[in-house]
Amino acid sequence: MPLPRGLPIVDHHCHLSPSGEGVAAARRFRSAGGTHLFLATQNYASTVPATLEEYREQFETTERIAREVRDLTGVVVFAVVAPYPIDLVHTAPRLGIGAAVELQRRALDLAGVWVRERRAVALGEVGRPHFPIPDELREPVETVFRHAFEVAREADCPLVVHSSDLDPAGFRELASRAREVGFPPERVVKHYARSRVGRAEGDGVVPSYLARRELVRDVSSDPGPWFLETDFLDDPARPGAVLDLATVPRRAAALAQRFDDAEARLAVPFVESVERVYRLRLEAPATGAP
Numbered sequence: 608m609p610l611p612r613g614l615p616i617v618d619h620h621c622h623l624s625p626s627g628e629g630v631a632a633a634r635r636f637r638s639a640g641g642t643h644l645f646l647a648t649q650n651y652a653s654t655v656p657a658t659l660e661e662y663r664e665q666f667e668t669t670e671r672i673a674r675e676v677r678d679l680t681g682v683v684v685f686a687v688v689a690p691y692p693i694d695l696v697h698t699a700p701r702l703g704i705g706a707a708v709e710l711q712r713r714a715l716d717l718a719g720v721w722v723r724e725r726r727a728v729a730l731g732e733v734g735r736p737h738f739p740i741p742d743e744l745r746e747p748v749e750t751v752f753r754h755a756f757e758v759a760r761e762a763d764c765p766l767v768v769h770s771s772d773l774d775p776a777g778f779r780e781l782a783s784r785a786r787e788v789g790f791p792p793e794r795v796v797k798h799y800a801r802s803r804v805g806r807a808e809g810d811g812v813v814p815s816y817l818a819r820r821e822l823v824r825d826v827s828s829d830p831g832p833w834f835l836e837t838d839f840l841d842d843p844a845r846p847g848a849v850l851d852l853a854t855v856p857r858r859a860a861a862l863a864q865r866f867d868d869a870e871a872r873l874a875v876p877f878v879e880s881v882e883r884v885y886r887l888r889l890e891a892p893a894t895g896a897p
């Protein structure tokens with residue numbers, strides 16, 4: 608069957624850049640059947656933000672791109688903001704560790720304000736660098752990560768985690784970190800998940816799966832919550848570094864061809880999981896992009 612009418616088709620994690628394709632990539636997503644994007648902020652400048660003001664400008668750029676995509680393509684866009692956890696590795700040598708940690712904390716606080724003002728729907732990406740870091744930065748990274756959980760708890764929003772690839776034990780470790788600060792593991796999302804993790808195995812932490820063909824097929828019978836994402840980077844210098852933004856709707860169409868119960872399977876990542884984790888009720892926009 609074709610893509611079910613009225614079903615939202617959601618990429619749960621992507622980036623768009625003013626110096627990349629931007630709206631053109633969103634048009635490709637829309638043409639393939641996509642309806643909703645979760646747009647994570649990123650560092651758009653050649654250097655990492657070294658002041659709170661630079662983080663504010665970064666978040667505002669994300670907001671502007673979200674608005675342009677909405678206005679020009681009809682795709683619904685939700686912004687996700689936070690200081691990128693890897694920024695600390697770059698700012699610590701320049702600012703000193705104490706000041707670098709303080710900047711991350713304040714940028715997280717700012718992200719929390721954005722959520723409360725409904726300018727963003729979640730905190731992300733937060734977490735830990737996916738590569739080895741100097742010993743003296745381990746504790747600062749954990750301090751900042753802990754603060755991210757606290758801010759998400761206060762803002763009452765999901766937390767989107769960046770880290771190295773995690774096995775089920777890694778998911779459970781995130782769940783216990785969440786509980787330590789009184790934050791529900793069910794609102795912690797591990798973005799860029801590359802292997803299947805069941806709900807019980809992961810102790811409630813929600814995988815956002817990279818939309819590789821075989822992985823999508825494997826997880827499509829799982830009850831959820833789980834999401835699909837491309838982590839599209841919109842970086843012309845690195846074409847093919849990640850999946851194209853049209854991938855999630857294409858995978859959804861492939862599932863619709865393959866399974867009689869595709870609509871029920873697709874409702875898990877695109878409707879039920881969004882509702883459970885984000886408390887957002889999505890509906891597909893009326894057909895016919897402006």
Ligand SMILES: [Zn+2]
Binds near residue numbers: 620621622647732838
């Ligand atoms: Zn990302």
